[in-house]
Amino acid sequence: MIVGLTGGIGSGKTTIAKMFHELGVSIYIADIEAKKLMHTSEAIKKELIAAFGKETYVNGELNRSYLSNIVFNQPKELQKINAIVHPRVGQHFKDWYEARSDEKYVIKEAAILFENDSYKQCDKIITVVAPIEERFRRILLRDTTTREAVQDRMNNQWSDEKKMALSDYIIHNVDLAQARAQVFKIHQEISLLC
Ligand SMILES: CC(C)(COP(=O)(O)OP(=O)(O)OC[C@H]1O[C@@H](n2cnc3c(N)ncnc32)[C@H](O)[C@@H]1O)[C@@H](O)C(=O)NCCC(=O)NCCS
Numbered sequence: 001m002i003v004g005l006t007g008g009i010g011s012g013k014t015t016i017a018k019m020f021h022e023l024g025v026s027i028y029i030a031d032i033e034a035k036k037l038m039h040t041s042e043a044i045k046k047e048l049i050a051a052f053g054k055e056t057y058v059n060g061e062l063n064r065s066y067l068s069n070i071v072f073n074q075p076k077e078l079q080k081i082n083a084i085v086h087p088r089v090g091q092h093f094k095d096w097y098e099a100r101s102d103e104k105y106v107i108k109e110a111a112i113l114f115e116n117d118s119y120k121q122c123d124k125i126i127t128v129v130a131p132i133e134e135r136f137r138r139i140l141l142r143d144t145t146t147r148e149a150v151q152d153r154m155n156n157q158w159s160d161e162k163k164m165a166l167s168d169y170i171i172h173n174v175d176l177a178q179a180r181a182q183v184f185k186i187h188q189e190i191s192l193l194c
Pocket residue numbers: 008009010030031034062063064065067068071078081082085086089110111112153156157
């Protein structure tokens with residue numbers, strides 16, 4: 001069974017995914033796998049350079065600040081990068097999952113799950129939410145970025161309300177101990193379904 005885990009930027013998706021991992025669940029972190037594929041797949045590299053120019057890679061490294069400045073405030077450019085990267089991540093996840101099909105369930109953690117319809121491949125969906133100001137605070141503490149840059153990313157993601165309406169479980173991630181308790185309860189509930 002595939003359980004999708006999503007949430008807006010800074011909601012704490014990866015933090016929550018790691019809590020499931022501590023309970024023995026295999027987790028697939030789409031952001032990390034996408035980055036790996038953008039470094040290893042010659043087909044992706046070629047298409048990204050064709051779409052965004054040779055500045056996309058500097059000394060073989062993905063130029064993340066260059067790309068984010070282009071894509072997060074130009075919807076057409078974001079569509080281009082998504083169209084190059086998302087289908088490859090989708091296939092890579094499929095292969096990863098097939099190698100684990102004997103496990104009761106796995107978690108696919110992805111910031112973009114509803115926005116690109118990949119939620120339809122999930123049997124259950126968990127959405128992680130946190131107050132918006134707290135999300136800004138976390139990202140500004142974690143990354144060298146600006147409030148405007150975080151806002152640009154939020155503008156390209158569905159609202160919590162829209163995600164919650166299509167989710168099977170909601171995790172309110174403010175107090176970590178309370179979030180862990182919610183993870184434990186959901187893990188027990190999902191395990192009973194498999
Ligand atoms: C533009 C890139 C290179 C910027 O890299 P950077 O390290 O700065 O950000 P990172 O990938 O870690 O993303 C951080 C957060 O930004 C938001 N974000 C990332 N990609 C997207 C997207 N396509 N749409 C909306 N929000 C996004 C998410 O909240 C994500 O958790 C990178 O975000 C990217 O390649 N995005 C397109 C591919 C993608 O969608 N990846 C995410 C999951 S498959």
